[in-house]
Structure formats: structure tokens, C-alpha cells
Amino acid sequence: MLDTSRPAIGCTRIYLRVSTNSQATEGFSLAAQRERALAWCTAEGISDSEIYTDAGLSGTRNDRPGLNALLSDLRRDDLVVVYALSRLGRGGIIQTLGIVKEIEAKGGRLVSLTEHIDTGTIPGRLVLNMLASISEMEVEITRERTHAGRQQAASQGVFPHAAKGLPMGYTRGEGGRIVTDDRADVVRLVFQLAAGGKSFLHVADELNKRGVLTVQGGPWVDTQVGRVIRNEVYHTGSYQYRARTHPDEPARWQPIPVPPLLSEAEWQAAQRTRTHNHAHRDEARFPLTGHLRCLCGARLHGRSNTAQDRLRNRAEPRLWYLCSPKGRGTPTCPANGKGAHYWRAEVVEASARASLEWVLRHPEALQRLAQSGTQQTDPGAAERAELEAQRGRLIELHLEGLIDRAEFISRRDALSVRIQALKPRPLPVQNLPELSAYADAVPLLSPADYVGLLRDFAVEFAGQEDGTVAVVRLSVPHFLGSEDGQ
Template sequence: MTPRIYLRVSTADQAEKGFSLDAQREKALAWCRYEGLEGARLYPDAGLSGKRDDRPALTQLLRDLQAGDVVIVYALSRLGRGGAIQLLSIIGQIREAGARLVSLTEHIDTETSAGRLMLTILAALAELEVEQTRERTEAGRLEAARQGIYPHASDSLPTGWMRGEDGRLVESPDADVVRLIFSQGRAPYNATAELLNAQGLTGPRGGRWQVPQVRRIVQYPYWQGYMNYRQTVLPDQPASWIRIPAPALVTQDVWQAAQRDARTNHAHKRPDKFPLTGHLLCACGTPLQGRDQGAGPAVKPTHNRRRAYTCYPRVRGSDTCPSNGRSTRNWYTAEEIADQARALLATYLSGPSDPAHLHVLTGLPAATDPHAEERADVERRLTALARMQLDGAIDYADYRTLRAELMAQREAIPPVSTPIRSDLPDLTNLAEAVCASTNEALAELLDILDVTFQIGDDGVALRSVRPFAL
């Protein structure tokens, strides 16, 4: 057991109040003689403030501590004056070393119940100090924000902004990168990220640009001329947000021109493998997503891997697909579906004047048939007549007579009138480009034409080509 006496004095005024190094040393040595402790070692810090954590003698004392040692101080204020948190931290280090602390003025001994009570009180004071410091800090930040000063480091700002010398927001060196991203318009996020990486531009965290980083920049309202402080921590309390002026990096028109729907930048979009992702719906109406069937670490290299489009439960919001009652097993071979989609779109583009194609290509309402009910009735009667003949319920001669009458009635029904469009352009070249397109080119064309396909029992159907108004 080694008694270790810590001594500290900061100013000459303390000597007049009995805090001189000599006075502290004499009282500590007297206590050691009373306790029968010999071989006391002294650790004096002369002329140092107790608020400092880097006091040489105190650092050496804590380094020399051994289990069973006794640390003696004249008063707790000699050990630390940086508040309850600092003092509790020093006492904690003494106790972790297995040593004992004795303060002569306060009559504190950490080996006694009274001393342990004092430590509990110090812990409570430290917690109170932390809360008060946090409240004062937050109040200062709010006041700074109200004055237009950003109260945090530049690292927490959106890309393109930084704190100026006075704390107000100014453009950062990355502002031009933000403008470059918006200049790409509605290009897919992955294409923009590849462009930035090809130019050697580093991402917000110093690495390569990724899709989430590009998306975050595109969706942030840089045109507003301000940022909402506290919006991130209080997203549901807009009344608590504080507007801090910030330079507008783009105009509202440029920002709006870069916004796009999720299909253009689908999370699972791989144009080289799945060009229809974001443009292909299941029969139940759920967007289909591309998937490598048979892929994964547990799959043998010889396993037959297939690319497919799948109706996922998490996307449709139900365990089973309403169209066929299956879960994720209703997959569709990607290559076959892509070929069908190419052929179908090319057919529509090649014959835009076809009544069956016109309303899909232009977005105009489909032509109505005022004689649809009469036409359907004749078809039903023809079907029933054929069934009667097959079942032998009617003589063949009568069958031919009745069938001729029904066919005459069907021919007499006026055909569906379709408006003739003489202003439709020749889209043959576009149709040929669709047929010859690679997967990447097809995906780009589908984005431009805003195409929507839907798959059913009869294969792929074209639902819309908008806003491709002819």
C-alpha cells in the first residue's frame, strides 16, 4: 500500500486562503502519520488550473496507481474544478485501479459508506450538469439558427453547401457537381453516377458515387434558397423547423425537370438483364421485378440459371398473387418476355392508324361501338346453333338455313366507326430500332416513350405509350 499525495495550486491568491502547496503537503503527511502510512509519494501540479485534464503530475499519479494504494488530496477542488463530470471521471479511474481516495477537508473516504454516498451524489450532479449543458447548447444552436447561422459543422450539410467564416451558408466546391447532376435531367441515377465516376469526381464521403447519393441530391430542393434546420430530427413537426438562408444552386425549373417517377430509377433495374423493369405489370397489376433464378451461394455452378420477372409479395402487399394464387413462383422468362415486348411495340409503331392501336399510341379514348350488344347477341346465337348441330339436336339443312340468316344479320350491323387520322407520322424507323435494340437501348426507349406492358395468360399486352401523343 503506497500513499500518493496529490497537490495543486493555481494562483497566488489560493496561498492566502490556505491552499498553498506547503499547507496541502503538511496536512496530507500529518494524516499519513496518524494512519501509520509510510513512504508517501508527492505529485505536485504548481500553477495549473483544476479545469485542465492534461496536468502532468495527475497523469503520472494515475499511471503509477496500484491496487491497494491510497490517494490523498487536501480537498476535492484540488483534484478537479471542471465540474462533477470531470471529478467523477478522475475518481472513477482511481477506483478502477483498485485504489482508495481520501479528501481531508470534506472527510471523504471511498472505503466508507459516507464516501460511497458522496460518489452517488457526485454522479447525480454529473448527470444534472450534462442535462444543463445540453439545454444550454441546444438553446444556443436555436438562437444561432434564428439569426441565419448554421450551428453545426459543414460535414452535416447537404452536398453543395458549407459554413462560411461567419457561420452562414455559402456554396461549397461541390456546388458545380450538384449542378452537373441536375443538368442530366431525368437520366437514370446509375447513369449519372457512372458519369461522375468516369470524370474522376469523388462522392460526398470521398468514395465513388452511388445511386442513393445521386438520388438524394436530385430530390433535395436546392432551388428554395433556404434549408429547414431541425427537419431531419423533427420530421413530423414543421412548426419547429427554422429556415436558414442558403444559396440556390439551381432554379425551380431545372429542379423540376430532373424529377422522375420510380420506374426510371427502379431499385432493381438492370437494363443489361431486365430492360422491362418498371414497365411490366403482372396480371394483378403489380410491377414485376427482375431476378436471376437459381442464383446464390448455395447454387451449384452447373445449375441452370435463368433470368425472370417475378411478382414479389412485398411489392404487391399480399402473400399470394390474386391472378394465380401463387407467391413468388409466378415468374416469367426475361428473354422471352423482352422479345414479345419488342415485337408488340414495333407492331403498334408500324401501324399507328390501326384502330386497335390508335387509342394506345395517342392516349385518346378507344372507339365505342353503339351496336356492341346487338353484335354480341348474334355471336351468342351462332355459337348456340353450332353446339346444337354438333349434338344432333337440329337437322343439317335447317342448321345451314338458320346460320345463313344469322350471318346476314351480322353483316348488316354497321362496323365500328373510327376517326381517320391523316396527321400521323411514319414511325417505321422507330419500329425497326425497337426490333434491333439491345437490352440497354430497349430500356432507354421504354423510358422515353413511357411504355407500360402487362402480362397475362395470352402473353404480353401493351397498355399505354404516354405521353407519346401523335
């Protein structure tokens, strides 16, 4: 019998799960779990209960309908009953404790019948914490042993992972040694086409014309060619194990011998000097570069699918503004939960011109946006910084899958409202000039003149939920005669 000194019970919610439809591999069925849970409820004097079921679903998944429904219905003082902690989650201690913490955050408590855990009692919480510590220690020990084993294998010339982690042209042969495969000739062809420093885009076009496919079975683009050309493994005969996971710690790399595919002279002949003449820096094609932010706040840069568009015989390449992991510093965009966030250039550029024209015609909007740089003292700076740090930690929890997207958005928006409320009120800007002539000119400006206007007014746009953009910051230049405008 569990400790009887427990708080009052609201609604009792029983959660049942098996990972296979046959229910055989788990050793107990949904019916057995249900019978045990209802028997416990009867012994505790609980007559009414709600039952939530996930049949044939792995416990490593966070998107289980039954569990999500239970957490959504959960109210303060509710009791969640499971046959065992393994029914709640099988994705490791972090996942299981995350679910338990979510139950407790909503004012509920958990009872696990197999482990005799009741989070509503001091002994129950103690046992849970002990299990969590032991499980975490086991995870760390297993990780260390696995790492040591892989390092030992690498030191003996064995690649300790699946072959898909190797560069193109190599595979994992007998005994784990790295050997060449049937893509080695493709690698040699890439270097032959790039000899003399030809552009990556030229090489990609030529490969696509010849019907040569990538490892994934698709067409080539310039970035894929660049990754092959810059990889020194093809002429050094040495694959640096762990260089990808620890790029800034060469001391931790472990060289593994590989058959070289090229001579050093052949490798050098294909190299080309990096330039800054990239497509996303071409202001004629991407006038909003440096002036546009994603919904998540990251700056966007231009992107074209030139190689694929040529392959599909498109007269004009499709242009985008991209929110990428490299630009924002996180693996996924918090605004859409994906690795990349694409904005159609033709849509956002038309929307940007329309938004700027509207602002220049409306003195009230212009007055509000032109107040940047004229703010009072900032007494809420410290509190605002702490709230912004909380928002950052919240984003990290979401990226790690510890909170669902709905709760993340709700908490993020609440923090954003508090942060906005703490921002200092700007001082009024006086004597703004008449700018309707500039508004008339906006739709007619050439790309070069438009970029100049954006620079002069220090315009900044932000993406909106509907895919359009709006002006969020603007400064009136001094040469227009504004005495106090910035």
C-alpha cells in the first residue's frame, strides 16, 4: 500500500500504452494494464476514472494522441495512473521526467503501480528522484563506454558508424575498414570538371546534363559540388574521425586510413578562391538583404535554386529569402519548427514596397517608427534582460522537444508581451518633413535607387504570419530637414 497521506483527488485519469498492435513483445497487454489500474482504483476507493489509450505506438514518440489528450484534459488535483513508468515514456529519462514535470506543472500528480511511486507523497518524490539519478548515471556510463569503444575502433583503422556518414566515394568494407565504392568514379569526374577553378554551378550543370545523380538520387546544385571539391580526404588518404562533431578541437580527431582517389595536384587543380560575389549579396536580385527579418527575429538572406531551375528549363530562377540554421544559430526556426524558413522573394518584395509607401504617406505611422534613437532612460533593462533570457531558455526547451508547440507559443507570446511592456517609451519626434513625394516614388524606383532609399532611411522589415512583410523600423535622415528626427 502506498503512503496514505496524500492530497485530495480531482479526476482520476488512467493511461495505457503498448508499442505493438500484437501486444506480445511488451509482456503485458492493454487489458492487463487496465485491469491492474482499475483494481488499484477500487482498493483506493476511486469509482470513476477516465481512460486514455495509445495502442501500437512507441513510447519514444512525443506525438501520442492518447497522452496528448490526457495532458490537455489534466486539471489541478487530478491523478494520473500508469502501470509502469515505461508506459509513460521510453525515450530516456529526460523525456519521462519532462512528462512528469508537465503533469506536476498543471497541478496533477502521478502514480506508477509497478515502481510504487506517488509524486503526491514525499517518499514517492524521493523514489522518483533516485530513479532519475540512477537512470541518468546509466546513460552517462553507457555514453562514455560507447565513446571509448568508438575511439578504440577508430585508432585501429575501423570506422565505427554506418557507411552513410562517410564522404561520397567511400563505404564501410569488411571489418569496418573504409574502402571505395561505385561512386568513386563520380568523385573523380567532379574534380575533372572543376579543373582550372571552374565554378561549382558550372560543374553542377554539367553533371545534370550527363544524367549523373547525387547520392540521394536527385540533381546536383552548387553547394553539393562545393562540399566534394573542398574535402581533403580525397587526396590525403586520411579520414579525420570526429572532425565534423568537434570542428574546433583538432586534438580530439582520430585519423582513419582511406584509399586516396586523387593526387594532390588533381585536388589542387579543382580548388577555387572564395569570393564575396555570391547571389545573396547581389542587391539587384535581393534588395531586402540586410533589411529583412524572419518571424523569429533572424536576419534573412537571398537564395536561388539556379541549378535546379536550369535543370527544369525554367526561364527565370526562383528567388527566396531564407532563414537558415547558420544565420540564426539554432537548428530549427522557432517560428515554424523546421530547419529552414523560406519566403518567396516576389511576395515579400512587393509587400515591402507597399508597406514602405503606406508608412511614408501616413504621418502618424512615420512619427511612431521615426522615434528610434530618441528614447528615455531604461529603468526596466535588467528585468527585460532576464525575461529575454527566459524566452531563450524556452526556445531551447522547445527545440529539445521537452514542451509541445502549443504551450511553447503560449508561453513565448506571454513573455514577449511582458518584454514589450518594459521597453522605455520613446520621446516625441518633432518637425518631420513631408515625405509624400518619396511615397510616390517608391513603386517606380530602380533596384539600385530603391536600395539607396532603404539605406538612407535605415528601413527594417519583419515577416508576418500571412507571408507578407511590414516596416518595423525607420529613421528620417537629417538631410531632409528634420530637426529632431533620427
